[in-house]
Every structure is written in C-alpha cells, then in structure tokens.
Amino acid sequence: MKRNVLVLAVVALIVLAGCTLARRPAQEPTPSGEGEAAPAVSGLSPDAIAIAQERGLGPDDITAALKTYLPTGVHDDYAIFSSGGHSGQVLVIGVPSMRLLKVIGVFTPEPWQGWGYGVGNDVLDEGNVDGNEVRWADTHHPALSETEGDYDGQFLFINDKANARVAVIDLRDFENKQIVKNQVAVNDHGGTFATPNTEYVIEGGQYAAPLGWEYAALDDYNDTYRGMVTFWKFDRDAGRLDEAESFAIELPPYWQDLCDAGKLASDGWVFCNSFNAERATGGVEEGNPPFEAGASQGDTDYMHIINLQKAEEVFNAGKTFDVRGFPVISLDTAVEEGILYLTPEPKSPHGVAVTPDGQFLVVSGKLDPHVTVYSFDKIMSTIEAEKWDTDDYGVPVLGLDDVKEAQVEVGLGPLHTQFDDQGYAYTSLFLDSAVARWSLGGDFADLHPEDPWQLVSKINVHYNIGHLLAAEGDTVSPDGKYLVAMNKWALDRFANVGPLLPQNFQLIDIDNTGDAMQLLYDMPIGLGEPHYAQMIEYAKLSPWEVYPEVGWDPQTQAVSENAVLPGEEKVVRNGNEVEVFMTAVRSHFTPEHVEIQEGDHVTWHITNIERSYDATHGFAIPAYNINVSIEPGEAATVEFDANQPGVFSYYCTEFCSALHLEMAGYLLVEPNGSSAMLDQE
Amino acid sequence: MADRLDQIVGPRAPADEVESRRVRYLLPTLFLVGAAVLIIVSIFLPYWSLVLHAPQYPQGLVVHAYLDRLEGDVQEIDGLNHYIGMRPLSEAAQLEKSISIFAIVALALLVLAAIFIHSPWSALLALPAILLPAVFLVDLYYWLNNFGQNLDPNAALSSAIEPFTPTILGEGVIGQFKTVAFADFGLLLATAASVLIVIGLFLQRRAYKPLVEARQGVDGRQV
Numbered sequence: 001m002k003r004n005v006l007v008l009a010v011v012a013l014i015v016l017a018g019c020t021l022a023r024r025p026a027q028e029p030t031p032s033g034e035g036e037a038a039p040a041v042s043g044l045s046p047d048a049i050a051i052a053q054e055r056g057l058g059p060d061d062i063t064a065a066l067k068t069y070l071p072t073g074v075h076d077d078y079a080i081f082s083s084g085g086h087s088g089q090v091l092v093i094g095v096p097s098m099r100l101l102k103v104i105g106v107f108t109p110e111p112w113q114g115w116g117y118g119v120g121n122d123v124l125d126e127g128n129v130d131g132n133e134v135r136w137a138d139t140h141h142p143a144l145s146e147t148e149g150d151y152d153g154q155f156l157f158i159n160d161k162a163n164a165r166v167a168v169i170d171l172r173d174f175e176n177k178q179i180v181k182n183q184v185a186v187n188d189h190g191g192t193f194a195t196p197n198t199e200y201v202i203e204g205g206q207y208a209a210p211l212g213w214e215y216a217a218l219d220d221y222n223d224t225y226r227g228m229v230t231f232w233k234f235d236r237d238a239g240r241l242d243e244a245e246s247f248a249i250e251l252p253p254y255w256q257d258l259c260d261a262g263k264l265a266s267d268g269w270v271f272c273n274s275f276n277a278e279r280a281t282g283g284v285e286e287g288n289p290p291f292e293a294g295a296s297q298g299d300t301d302y303m304h305i306i307n308l309q310k311a312e313e314v315f316n317a318g319k320t321f322d323v324r325g326f327p328v329i330s331l332d333t334a335v336e337e338g339i340l341y342l343t344p345e346p347k348s349p350h351g352v353a354v355t356p357d358g359q360f361l362v363v364s365g366k367l368d369p370h371v372t373v374y375s376f377d378k379i380m381s382t383i384e385a386e387k388w389d390t391d392d393y394g395v396p397v398l399g400l401d402d403v404k405e406a407q408v409e410v411g412l413g414p415l416h417t418q419f420d421d422q423g424y425a426y427t428s429l430f431l432d433s434a435v436a437r438w439s440l441g442g443d444f445a446d447l448h449p450e451d452p453w454q455l456v457s458k459i460n461v462h463y464n465i466g467h468l469l470a471a472e473g474d475t476v477s478p479d480g481k482y483l484v485a486m487n488k489w490a491l492d493r494f495a496n497v498g499p500l501l502p503q504n505f506q507l508i509d510i511d512n513t514g515d516a517m518q519l520l521y522d523m524p525i526g527l528g529e530p531h532y533a534q535m536i537e538y539a540k541l542s543p544w545e546v547y548p549e550v551g552w553d554p555q556t557q558a559v560s561e562n563a564v565l566p567g568e569e570k571v572v573r574n575g576n577e578v579e580v581f582m583t584a585v586r587s588h589f590t591p592e593h594v595e596i597q598e599g600d601h602v603t604w605h606i607t608n609i610e611r612s613y614d615a616t617h618g619f620a621i622p623a624y625n626i627n628v629s630i631e632p633g634e635a636a637t638v639e640f641d642a643n644q645p646g647v648f649s650y651y652c653t654e655f656c657s658a659l660h661l662e663m664a665g666y667l668l669v670e671p672n673g674s675s676a677m678l679d680q681e
Numbered sequence: 682m683a684d685r686l687d688q689i690v691g692p693r694a695p696a697d698e699v700e701s702r703r704v705r706y707l708l709p710t711l712f713l714v715g716a717a718v719l720i721i722v723s724i725f726l727p728y729w730s731l732v733l734h735a736p737q738y739p740q741g742l743v744v745h746a747y748l749d750r751l752e753g754d755v756q757e758i759d760g761l762n763h764y765i766g767m768r769p770l771s772e773a774a775q776l777e778k779s780i781s782i783f784a785i786v787a788l789a790l791l792v793l794a795a796i797f798i799h800s801p802w803s804a805l806l807a808l809p810a811i812l813l814p815a816v817f818l819v820d821l822y823y824w825l826n827n828f829g830q831n832l833d834p835n836a837a838l839s840s841a842i843e844p845f846t847p848t849i850l851g852e853g854v855i856g857q858f859k860t861v862a863f864a865d866f867g868l869l870l871a872t873a874a875s876v877l878i879v880i881g882l883f884l885q886r887r888a889y890k891p892l893v894e895a896r897q898g899v900d901g902r903q904v
Binding site: 073585586587610611612658659662 | 739754756757760764837
C-alpha cells in the first residue's frame with residue numbers, strides 16, 4: 001500500500017515537472033547583445049587603445065565617453081525639459097546621453113505633431129494678443145510641477161517673454177494644453193516658477209509699461225509705468241491654470257527679472273529681483289544714456305520680497321482693482337497690507353535662487369564678482385522689527401546689512417545658481433565662461449569638507465554661459481550627479497554651419513567633491529536660444545504609451561464625443577455643412593472617397609483606432625494646409641472651407657507600415673454649377 | 682431494471698471494510714476530486730498561447746486562448762492578419778467559446794459523479810474529462826487550419842503568401858514573424874486532470890473489483 005502511494009507521488013511529481021518544462025520555450029525575447037557575457041573591465045583592449053590613439057583621445061576623454069555612452073535600447077537616467085528659446089517650443093533631452101528626445105510644439109506651430117495645422121489651433125488661439133495672431137514666442141523658463149517642493153513629473157509650465165504668456169504641458173502625453181495671455185503686462189521674464197505644491201505658477205514682469213497695455217508718454221514713466229508679478233492658480237485636477245482664481249500685484253517700475261518661490265522655511269514667500277532701480281528710460285538717440293548705462297548707474301538694485309500668503313488673503317478679500325478684467329493688488333495696498341518689501345542687491349542682478357532648505361536666497365549681480373546670500377530668518381526678524389527705509393513709492397526697503405548672511409567672491413559675471421546634494425552651490429559666470437562651485441553654510445556646512453561660504457573650484461565652459469541646471473537642482477532635494485551649462489556662444493566647438501551658430505549645452509559631472517568636476521559632452525542646440533531648463537529623474541515621469549481609450553481627445557483628456565469607431569465611418573451633409581467621420585488603421589483610411597461641393601464647410605473627424613505602441617498615423621489634406629498627427633487612440637477634428645475645387649489626395653504622413661504609401665484617399669471637390677450635387681447621406 | 686441499475690452503480694464497501702482499509706477507498710475519491718478541481722481552475726487560465734516575434738515588436742505579440750475568450754495583443758494581430766486576408770480571430774470557435782464554461786462545469790460534475798459509480802461505468806462518466814485536452818487541441822487545429830487555409834484572395838499581401846496551417850505547438854515562421862505556440866497552464870492542468878482521473882479510475886477499480894468478484898462468488902453471476 002505504502003509503496004503504491006509512493007509510486008503515485010512520483011507520478012504526480014513527473015506530471016508537474018512536465019508541466020513546468022513544457023512551458024514557454026521562448027517566452028522572454030532576448031534583445032540583441034544581451035546574453036553575450038560582458039568581459040570584465042580591466043584596462044582597455046588593444047583595439048580600444050588603437051582607436052583612442054588614432055582619434056587622439058586621452059584618459060579624460062575616454063572616461064567622459066564611457067559616462068555618456070548609452071548602448072542601443074538603454075534609456076537615460078534623467079530628462080531635461082528645456083526652453084526652446086525663440087523656437088517657441090520645449091525640448092526634451094536625455095541625460096547623460098544628451099540625445100534630443102522630443103521637440104514639443106507649444107507657442108509655435110509644429111507640423112510633425114500637427115500643432116497648429118489641424119490640432120492645437122484652439123490652444124494657439126488662446127495665445128492671441130488682443131485678437132492678433134502671434135505664432136512665435138521667446139520661451140524662457142520651464143517649471144516642472146512640484147509636490148512638497150520636489151518635482152512630481154505631472155506638468156510643465158513655460159513662459160513666453162515676448163508677449164507675457166504662459167503655457168501648460170501635460171506630461172502624460174507631452175502635449176501643450178493651455179496658453180494664457182497676461183492681461184496686465186506686455187512682456188514677462190520672471191516666470192515660470194512653481195510654488196512648492198504648485199498652488200501657483202509665478203509669472204514676473206520685465207520691461208515696465210502702463211498696466212493693461214495702455215498708452216502713456218515716457219515722461220510719465222515714474223507715475224504711470226509699472227512692473228508686476230502674476231500668480232496663476234493651478235487646478236491640478238483640470239490640468240489648467242484657473243484664471244478666475246489668479247491675480248497680479250502691481251510693482252514699482254524697476255524691471256523685475258527672475259523670481260523664485262520660497263520653500264520649506266520660506267514657504268509662502270516669493271522673491272524677485274530687478275535690474276533698473278534707476279528707472280532709466282533710455283533714449284540714446286536723444287543724447288540720454290543708453291539703457292545699458294542708465295540702468296547700471298546705481299550700486300544696487302532691489303530684490304522684491306513678496307508675502308504670497310498675505311497676497312492671497314488680500315485677493316480673496318477683494319481688495320483689488322481690475323486691469324482688462326484681471327484682478328490686481330495695487331502697489332499701495334501691497335505696502336499697506338505688508339505684502340511687499342525690498343532690499344538692495346548688487347548691481348544688475350540676474351537670478352535669485354532659494355537654497356534647498358529655504359533658509360537662504362542667493363543673488364548675483366552681473367557686474368559684481370560676488371554672490372550675495374540673504375538669510376530668510378534675518379529678513380523675517382527685520383520685517384518684524386519694522387526696521388526699514390522706504391523707496392519713492394513707499395515700499396519698505398530693508399537694509400542690506402540687516403538681512404545679508406554672506407558674500408562669496410566667485411568670479412566675473414555671476415548669473416544663476418543651483419544646488420547639489422553635497423552642500424555645494426553652482427553659479428554660472430558669464431564673463432569668465434565658467435561654473436563656480438562654492439560651499440554653502442548653515443545646515444549645509446556639515447555636508448562638505450570645506451569652510452562655509454567659500455569658492456571651492458571652477459570649471460571652464462564654452463562659452464558665455466547663461467543659465468545652468470543641476471539634476472533637480474532647484475528643488476528641496478537636489479540629486480547632484482549632473483550639471484548642464486547652457487552656453488550662449490559655441491564659437492569653435494562645432495563645425496561651422498554659417499554665421500548663425502547653435503547654442504552649446506555642456507554636460508558636467510559634479511558627482512565628486514572638491515575640485516573634481518569634469519566636462520563630459522557638448523550638445524549643439526540648432527533651433528533657438530534656450531534660456532533655462534530643469535532636469536528631472538526619468539523614473540518620476542510616467543507618460544502614456546498610447547492614449548487610454550480609442551477616441552481620446554488630448555485637449556480634454558477624455559473620450560471625444562466625435563470619436564469614430566470601426567463601422568461608424570460616414571459622411572453626413574446638412575445644407576452646405578459636411579461632416580466626415582473617418583477611422584485610420586494600418587494601412588487605410590475609411591472612407592477613401594470623400595465627395596463634396598465647392599463652398600462646403602467641412603468638419604472632419606478622424607480617429608486612429610490602433611492600440612499598438614508607436615502606431616501613429618498622420619493625416620494631411622495638403623492643399624488646405626492641414627496635417628495632423630494622430631497617435632494610437634487619438635481622435636482629432638479639423639475644419640476647413642472647401643473654397644478650392646478640384647481633386648485632392650489626402651494621405652498618411654507618418655510612415656506607418658509596409659503599405660504606408662497606399663494609405664491615401666481622394667477628396668473630390670466638385671466645382672459649383674458643374675452638375676447635380678451628390679447626396680452624401 | 683433495479684439489478685441493471687445496481688450493476689451500473691456498482692457495489693458499496695461494507696463499513697468495517699472501509700474502516701480497516703481507509704486509504705484504499707479514499708484514494709480514488711481524492712484523485713477524482715483533485716481532477717475536478719484542476720478542471721474548474723483551468724477555466725481561469727489560458728489553454729494555449731502564441732507568441733509572435735519580429736524586429737519591430739521587441740516585447741513580442743502574445744495571444745492567450747482561454748476556453749471562452751482570447752486575450753493579449755489580439756487587435757494588433759488581427760491588424761497584421763488583415764494584410765494576408767485572415768479573418769479576425771474573434772470569429773473563430775464562437776460556438777465552442779459560448780458553451781465552454783457550462784461544458785467544463787458539466788465535465789467536472791461528471792467526474793465527481795464517477796466517484797459514486799463503483800463499476801467500470803464510472804470510466805464512461807469520466808471519459809469526456811479525460812478527452813478534454815485532446816478535444817481542445819483537435820478543435821484548435823481545426824480552426825487554425827480553417828483560418829489559415831481560407832484567406833481573402835483580395836487581401837494586400839495575398840500574392841505573397843500561400844494558404845497555410847499555423848503551427849499548433851512549437852515554432853513556426855510567417856513572414857518576418859517567428860511564432861512560438863505552446864500549451865499553457867489551463868491545458869496543462871486539464872492534462873494533469875486526465876492523468877489523475879485515469880489513476881483514480883484504476884485505484885477505484887482495484888478497490889471495488891474484489892467486492893464485485895466476491896459478489897459474483899455469492900450469486901454466481903457475471904458482472
């Protein structure tokens with residue numbers, strides 16, 4: 001009996017073993033290259049040495065190459081979201097490879113994505129200025145949305161300096177969703193910056209002008225020209241800036257520049273600097289000092305210290321006036337309510353950066369070799385003590401010595417500052433063409449071996465650096481590791497491409513302490529002059545592979561009421577209104593014939609019914625200036641007036657399949673009066 | 682009639698006999714119950730899977746055939762199949778899919794019923810369950826063959842591909858696709874259930890045959 005049980009147990013085991021063995025002989029596909037055993041690295045192979053010698057590469061070049069090279073199929077650790085400068089777009093770049101991953105159409109039409117050629121037209125129209133179509137932008141400062149002061153990878157904001165506009169990009173599909181035009185200011189600069197939980201997106205002004213785009217003579221500059229800062233309320237659920245909950249503060253005409261939101265210790269406060277406290281009005285042609293001289297006469301300009309929490313209360317209490325329907329807290333109210341304070345900062349500053357703990361503010365004057373560090377605690381105690389002078393507008397001016405923590409001589413032309421995780425700050429030096437690493441004090445002093453508030457080392461960059469960015473370097477928890485110098489000039493770094501040169505992004509390894517920073521890689525930017533960028537750990541992003549459901553409208557992030565499913569394709573005529581309901585799938589459009597009459601107004605709904613990663617189709621009606629990108633699941637609607645009779649082909653513009661060229665159809669626009677109109681219904 | 686029924690149902694073991702040789706009479710029940718459980722569990726698992734490998738699908742394309750449905754990259758595979766004029770996979774085996782769950786539950790109940798039939802007739806009750814894996818594979822072959830042989834002659838690539846029978850188990854090649862078809866957990870459980878049933882029937886026979894023979898000895902009748 002027992003023997004039999006044993007036999008049966010063995011049989012059962014064999015059956016189970018058979019089950020296991022029979023399963024999935026090739027379930028896991030092996031990517032090319034994987035599976036070959038990686039040789040242990042111990043010195044370079046003779047081949048590698050020969051290549052290095054032939055190309056003249058030294059040990060530093062080889063380590064730089066090894067730090068940045070990614071084999072095919074291996075992804076970057078970080079993503080840079082960079083302004084595209086006057087391309088009006090946003091660039092997405094991988095780090096450490098510095099490969100361009102995407103150009104996102106934002107303020108400017110972008111044909112590949114169909115942005116402005118059939119999709120996104122409504123969003124672009126939101127950016128019209130007083131009814132006038134504006135289709136370029138000078139994008140400056142992207143801001144990733146934050147949760148508790150750290151990037152959360154959900155949204156990206158970016159401003160247009162040229163026309164004071166702000167755009168909202170949804171990082172689920174990397175597409176622009178909204179453009180708002182500032183009703184108060186003609187142009188901006190101090191944006192965008194997100195408050196620690198993205199309650200507000202900050203947009204600071206630039207060149208002072210009468211608020212609301214009014215006219216006033218330059219002689220009345222002091223009385224009628226004004227600066228401003230706008231706080232756009234962000235509705236995270238809607239993924240939109242909520243204009244009804246947004247407001248601005250009127251500021252003196254000091255040409256506000258960059259801003260930063262306080263965090264942790266300084267949460268609820270906002271800091272903006274300025275560079276024309278002289279209130280120069282230029283006029284070099286009339287014998288006046290040019291702006292460049294007039295705005296640089298004083299030894300100091302003013303950092304603006306703004307109590308956002310208080311401002312929000314005042315706005316909610318309705319103590320505002322209207323500028324073109326937009327609520328503005330007046331300069332007088334801002335002073336009365338304790339919203340606005342000033343303190344001197346070294347001449348012509350360009351950037352105010354809040355340290356990761358929120359305790360210190362770092363300002364550098366372009367024409368002063370120091371960075372000036374302000375203590376938030378000292379600012380608060382000075383305000384509490386009501387120890388101040390006032391400027392011509394009655395705004396309290398805190399004494400520099402009362403609020404200053406330290407000054408560090410870093411080099412010539414200091415501009416912008418970011419931070420790492422080792423207690424260092426990094427400041428771009430425009431005139432020196434260098435990046436300075438210097439040691440922070442306060443709670444950061446324990447993180448590094450150097451004395452606090454000391455220059456530690458410099459690294460040359462090429463050339464004329466503007467902004468810089470470190471990995472998550474403006475958050476409450478910077479990552480260190482990488483820094484990118486955003487150089488304005490490239491000069492000899494790349495082969496000559498004619499008199500208009502690309503910008504040069506230089507990747508720098510900042511992982512080691514002390515003076516061991518290493519230049520790793522030069523990336524040319526050939527489509528505009530990016531100003532600022534932010535670098536986020538890629539793992540924080542979770543973009544969709546395809547739209548969640550077939551018939552998805554990216555503008556509402558929901559299924560469109562005009563979604564077309566297979567079998568529902570049709571052409572519907574109502575008078576001279578024609579509606580086309582079309583599907584796209586490899587490798588055909590349905591329908592393939594659309595016959596209409598000259599003069600018809602055509603609304604064309606098209607849904608890509610694919611569910612497969614990367615199965616994108618384009619849809620172009622070239623003669624009507626239409627080209628849209630329809631990603632898997634996406635539903636798009638284009639409209640046009642069929643004012644040109646003739647026979648037109650529409651076709652797929654994104655190579656989708658072996659039969660991509662066959663993915664086409666005929667649009668027949670019958671001339672008026674040629675024959676009886678076809679009944680399409 | 683009652684005799685006939687008695688023959689079919691088979692003998693009952695006396696209580697003292699069951700008491701003294703518990704394992705002998707319990708084992709058949711355990712094996713048959715186990716088989717019924719495996720069959721029921723298999724409803725929730727794919728019976729057959731097909732993985733398509735091609736350069737532009739680094740993760741592969743997968744279709745899992747459950748008894749009542751297809752899952753996986755069916756839409757994408759249908760999309761590819763339309764180029765060669767193959768009908769959408771959902772059109773295959775519609776009858777089988779619609780009745781499969783009831784049928785499987787019925788098979789499992791028959792296996793449970795066989796526990797109480799102590800004559801060779803119990804094998805007849807359990808036979809459908811024993812044959813389930815084979816029936817599944819035969820039906821699968823029928824549909825693969827039917828779909829592969831009946832391609833739309835007007836399809837885009839119909840001139841480039843001859844009608845074919847997709848590989849039912851193992852590796853094959855269609856165009857740039859390498860296909861790997863294999864029996865999945867559900868079918869393996871069903872197969873295991875078949876084995877358990879056969880063993881259970883054998884044990885049942887071994888336990889009750891002496892009783893039958895003893896009875897024969899008493900009334901001198903053939904069973």
